[in-house]
Amino acid sequence: MIDMIQQFASCCRAAGLRISTSEILDCFRHLQLIDISDEMQFKTTLRTNFIKNYREQGKFDQLYHLFFHELRTDIEIARSTPLGSLVKDVLENLNQNPTDNPSKSILDFLSGDPIGFLEEIRSIQSEGNEPMQGPIKGPRSNLGSLARRLKIMLQIYAVQESIMNFLAENKSKVSWETNKNLKTYFSQRLDRARRYLHEDPPAYPDNSSHVTSYEKYLTQLGERNFASLTPKEVDEMRIVIAHWVRKLKDTIGLRYSRNNRGIIDVKQTLRDTMKYYGVPLKISYRKRPKRKGKIVTLCDVSGSVWSAARFMLNMLYSLQECFAKVRSFVFVAEMDEVTRIFENNDINEAIDKALKEANISYNADTDYGSAFRNFKRSYMDALNKKTTLIIIGDGRSNYTNPEEDIFDEMREKCRRVVWLNPEPKVFWYTGDSEMRTYEVYCHQIRVCGNLNQLMDFINDLVL
Structure with a gap:
């Protein structure tokens, strides 16, 4: 379980989620308090520890499904079925042949290690979001990211062609049905890589636009004449006033705590020097009354x-x-x-x-x-x-x-x-x-x- 959570955290990091070591340790402690056989509890615990805001929730759900449903199934097949040993042989052969190895990250993805592939996807997404630098400033063109997506797509096709060629060359060593199952297995996994390359994480509602519009509404409400307010708006005004009063009290507290020490309290300063053998390391001030x-x-x-x-x-x-x-x-x-x-x-x-x-x-x-x-x-x-x-x-x-x-x-x-x-x-x-x-x-x-x-x-x- 510990290794699996660490691998999942590495995948999340590769995809761009910021996860600290302390958050992983917290996750381990929290998992001890739940029934990990209940997937809802398990997923909620991971989400609580690994994501920071709503914008990351779609990417987390995408990664969770990829790691714990799709890739974990691949690993179980590779470990517990006769097909698994053949899959391993195919991937090892492609890894050992430089001419037929167009992308190690894609082969690792097929073997159940998506980190390299996720890092490439994150790099493409980051490149598309960065503004242009230099004399011509403004939004960056997406031609660069499209070119890199096309490159990875061609690598996926190259991997698929290499696998099919290998299976065709060795079809006499396995039965027709096993050969068909291997083709189906690799085709499904490569389709998954293509889908992940093209699909953006599902969008979850971002409250920032709602907050902005609500703040705009409150500003407009603040311009309404008192005499024209409806009973509902009066109640909203009370909520606004309560919130504003709390902020004002905090401001007042800071005003008296910063740069408002008053004059030096000589008696208290001399008493404090007794702790430091007569050296006035700590200067005490008389609190200036508000x-x-x-x-x-x-x-x-x-x-x-x-x-x-x-x-x-x-x-x-x-x-x-x-x-x-x-x-x-x-x-x-x-x-x-x-x-x-x-x-x-x-x-x-x-x-x-x-x-x-x-x-x-x-x-x-x-x-x-x-x-x-x-x-x-x-x-x-x-x-x-x-x-x-x-x-x-x-x-x-x-x-x-x-x-x-x-x-x-x-x-x-x-x-x-x-x-x-x-x-x-x-x-x-x-x-x-x-x-x-x-x-x-x-x-x-x-x-x-x-x-x-x-x-x-x-x-x-x-x-």
Whole structure:
């Protein structure tokens, strides 16, 4: 069994599969754990250890069938039947006669050793895939590989002719039926070599094109306005956000681990020198604490604005360990804090509750001035010089008093004020919009009407 697996691994290598010695050893160990008389288990174990991706699966299956079904049958015939000794005599005679030996690799293939033949096939396939070099660059012509295939085909015919000539010259030494069986045996094996020369490995589905198209779809989905998303697309957005949040957290971790050691910790360095007889071989650094800001969000949950607010809240609370504190408020005309809802519920459930069960009138007319008065009266202590105040809304206040003086007070208490408006900028200064009034008090105003714009903002906020 060990020799057979090693021979199969050599065939796979000759055909271009990359198989390491450790993978062969792993395969031996895994075969001890299964019933090797069950071909499905046996083949699956070999495939698991010997192939790296879907693109190699077709070639593996082709090689497996060739080695364990076609060539193994030949070897069994050669070892256990009277015909086998005659086959061996024919091949030995052709090997010993240089003039009648056009290709040793083909004769080895007929004797059950396909390695040389597989290497020639791989060389032809590799030549056809390489780009042209030199002054004329571009895809390589397949004329070279076709010429080499033709050469091998002619060698196969030459081997067949040599075998038939040998059998004709020695037909008196064997019976008519044995001579016929020998012709059939060699014809079938040479047909197999021709088939392997011309056939490409069966194609297995490659997920790369599907992944590319799905990523393209997600990019297009990220450009869709929040207000126009279907329930199915909202669920897909949540999956995208969860994946993106994990990647962002990894990026944040790397940011603090690379080139951010802080100053030398002299005391710890001196303590470490005791291990090395007073030589400071190891320099210790004081870990620089992560700078964590405080976030306060005021979310307009009226009309189409609430759809942008829900995704913003989803991201902020998914990344809340990146901030010292996240406090959230929702408003239409009145304002209510929903921080406790997020602390006591799963994030998606909390968002649904915050946008439906807060202590405000969701059917009231939007009034930013009233909301700011409410905030000043009840929540002004939430702001300090470490706070980034994020307002999510379209700034449309139904021609009521915008209370810009209160908004100015809020700005003075904060480190930074950012306004995210889900409306396109062309509509900011039309109708009952107060964006022209509020923008002078903001450090930054951004359009935030789709997921891509929102992720760009979160990247800037966190990194």
